[in-house]
Amino acid sequence: MKSKTKKKIENIFWILTLLLMILTTISAALASTYSEIRELGQNMESPEQIHNYLWRTNHYEFFYQKRPLSVYWETRIGDCTEVARVDYIMFKSIGYKSRISHGYLNGYKHDYTEYYKNGEWISPNPKITREGRGIW
Numbered sequence: 806m807k808s809k810t811k812k813k814i815e816n817i818f819w820i821l822t823l824l825l826m827i828l829t830t831i832s833a834a835l836a837s838t839y840s841e842i843r844e845l846g847q848n849m850e851s852p853e854q855i856h857n858y859l860w861r862t863n864h865y866e867f868f869y870q871k872r873p874l875s876v877y878w879e880t881r882i883g884d885c886t887e888v889a890r891v892d893y894i895m896f897k898s899i900g901y902k903s904r905i906s907h908g909y910l911n912g913y914k915h916d917y918t919e920y921y922k923n924g925e926w927i928s929p930n931p932k933i934t935r936e937g938r939g940i941w
Contacts, residue, residue, distance in 0.1 A: 837875075838874055838875040838878050839874075839894060841878065842874075842878065842891055842894045842895060842898075843894060843895070843897075843898040844898075845895065846894065846895030846896070846897075846898035846899055847898050847899060849895070849899065850899075851899075852892070852895075852896050852899075852901055852903075852918075852920045852927075852929050853929045855892060855895045855896065855899075855929075856888075856892055856918075856929035856930065857929070859888050859891055859892060859895075860888065862881055863881050863882075863883060863887075863888055864880075864881055864882045864883075865883075865884060866882050866883065866884060867884045868883065868884055868886075871886065872887070874887070874890055874891070877890075877891070878891070885910075885915050885916045885917060886916045888916075889905045889916040889917050889918045890905065892917075892918035892929075893905055893918045896918060896920045901920040901921065901922065902920065902921040903918055903919065903920045903921070904918070904919055904921075904926070905917070905918050906918070906919050906926075906928075910930070917930060
């Protein structure tokens, strides 16, 4: 009886060790992704330049579920949600207060990032119909 309990404890230990290794790897990948995004943002001069760069280099594909930012960053395949998340990180990297907002673009729900300048929130995309902040 004791040997079965001991075996179960050993199995749980190895499972937890494996999970810790996986989480450590994921954490390192995320840290690397965020670091790369910030570094690229710091090489740009304005939120508009950042936003235009991302839309030029992004292959648009709609996803119903959020994906890890590292997946988007490696493939550059994503939708407005991924671009808004990267915009947010890059805007902050060049010193702008920023937030992710929601609105409509061409009649469809759209996530986008705004930055704060001269006392007002500004979207780098003037075609946005502002609907407010929050979650859809």
